[in-house]
Amino acid sequence: MKNVLQTTMLLTVMAVLLLTIIVPQKTEAADSLNIMADAAILVDADSGKILYAQNADAPLGIASMTKMMSEYLLFEAIEEGSVTWDQEYLVTDYTYKISQDMTLSNVPLRAEEKYTIKELYEAMAIYSANAATIAIAETIAGTEAEFVRLMNEKAKEFGLDDAKFVNSTGLNNDHLMGMHVEGTGANDENVMSANSVAKLAKILLDKYPEVLETTKIPNKVFREGTEDATNMLNWNSMLPGMPYAYEGVDGLKTGTTDFAGHSFTGTAKRGDTRLIAVVMKAVDNEGAGSYKARFDATRALFDFGFSQFTTAEIIPAGYQFKGNETLPVTKGKEDEVNIAVKEPVTMVVRTSEKDDYTPELVLDEALMQDGKIEAAIDKDKVVGTVKLAMKEGTDYGFLDEKSDAIQVVTTEKVERANWFSLSMQAVGGFFGTLWTGALDFVKGLF
Structure with missing residues (x-):
């Protein structure tokens, strides 16, 4: 009898385990995605529907993903007519010094030389050139300090409540050779949440989709034919023909500093669906940050979005x-x-x-x-x-x-x-109330 009871219990346990394995768990795929990054988010670019989120409301370093805001303000200035693509910028002492630091992402700018806004923009969008970004900021606002004020003002307008901009580039202020914006700390850096970064990316793509015509360029030569010619290899290695190529990727902006780690705002389109993915401070299985780690994390998000989701009529x-x-x-x-x-x-x-x-x-x-x-x-x-x-x-x-x-x-x-009808309704309401009151009174007598 004891053996029969033990056998029955064993069979029951096995049956429960088997059912657990066979019965699909609807939420398991999303919960187990476990992107190896401090924060991540995946969004349908058209509707803004969030498909996946991981620590997406925590303000973190954004590094050169900052330049999406600088791009927005440039496109806005072009649209308003205050700046033109063929307008020339005269290099200042500030932008000259920053451009000579080749430990940063830069194209060399000659002292007292003139550059068009178009070529500075391409250097910013393709190569994440920092001095070129400062040059654009000075062109739009006069000084980087004033441009940073515009960035923070625009962030409030967009509802990016956790955003804090201290410079136009996303560099740590320590890299700005003591020329950082007055009132900001020597080691300050721009911060936003993954949610806000995705929102900024969507706003940029909604208002100025032409940005993708530049961000999708895998490489371009800056000042070709001159001694300053620089091959600008796009930092977005998920573009076609690049080491981590992914079908449909055409933007948007990478970011890397010690504080922000290896971060990326990517966008890809397949058919009628465009997705926006943000990963912040991505790491590999060993816990080390790398370019590969951020693109692997982005790939996982895109695979999840394109394979698991569909557009359906709900109502x-x-x-x-x-x-x-x-x-x-x-x-x-x-x-x-x-x-x-x-x-x-x-x-x-x-x-x-x-x-x-x-x-x-x-x-x-x-x-x-x-x-x-x-x-x-x-x-x-x-x-x-x-x-x-x-x-x-x-x-x-x-x-x-x-x-x-x-x-x-x-x-x-x-x-x-x-x-007349309103009067009758009022009279009816009056007598109805009176009758109800009378009934209640009579009921109260018994």
């Missing part, structure tokens, strides 16, 4: 909420009004989870009075939004929470009742 147009198909109306010719989701809702989701989202109605309480909406009411009046709740698993939301606003609207018009 059809005209969807109505069971039990909330209408809203009660006051002072109208009708007592209620139909409501529904205005547009079909499509979203990038994990293929295995596309049926796991439950729509929940969130009414705009500011429109409601005692649970009713007052007439007159136009068709397509926004009365609320939809919240998408997952049955299980992790939903990381959007870079911009406003992107998650799915409108619920009225599907018909309800006119306001005329003065």
Whole structure:
């Protein structure tokens, strides 16, 4: 009997283990991705939907990923007409000295020489040239100090609340030969969270997608044909033909300092899907940072995004909420009004989870009075939004929470009742209240 009991227990345990192995765990793939970096994030570039996040809200060093903000401000200045591509910059003592430090990423700038903004921009975007970036900052704002003020101001405008810029390049201030911005520390460095870096990248790509025409160039010669000719090999080794090439990669910006480690903001497009991946202070299996480590981490994110996710319709147009198909109306010719989701809702989701989202109605309480909406009411009046709740698993939301606003609207018009009808409603309401009060009084007698 004892042996039979032991055998039964053993078979039960084996069956449970077998079921654990066979039954798929929906959240396991995301949870076990375990990118070897201090922080990481993967985002759908079109919608801003976050597909994966790891310590993404922690402010960390960003090094030359800083230059995405410098690029944005340059494109903005070009658009506004305050700077032109063929405008010439006269090298200052500051940019000359920094450009001669070849331990940094630089193209040599000659003292008192003139360079066009276009060639300085290419040096910045392709080769992460630091003195060229400072030259652009001085052209736009007069001084790097003023440019840094513009960077921080723009960060606030974009909602990058954890961003702190102390220079235009992403270098540690210690590399600026004592010429760093007044009021910043000698060893200060620019910081942002992975979430904010991804948001900045999306904003740059949304507003100025032409930046990719330059960031996708694998190499270009600076000042070709002169004694200062410099082969600018793109630091983004995931571009086609490069050591860590990945299909669809065409940007965006690397960053490396002792403080920031090996970091990268990459973007890749396949079909209609573009992804943005950010890895910060990536390391290998031995815990050592390297260029390979940051590209391996980015590859893992891209593989996850392109293989596991799809664009799916979560809610059809005209969807109505069971039990909330209408809203009660006051002072109208009708007592209620139909409501529904205005547009079909499509979203990038994990293929295995596309049926796991439950729509929940969130009414705009500011429109409601005692649970009713007052007439007159136009068709397509926004009365609320939809919240998408997952049955299980992790939903990381959007870079911009406003992107998650799915409108619920009225599907018909309800006119306001005329003065006579309103008077009758008021009288009816008065007697109804009186009758209810009388009933309550009588009930109280017994």
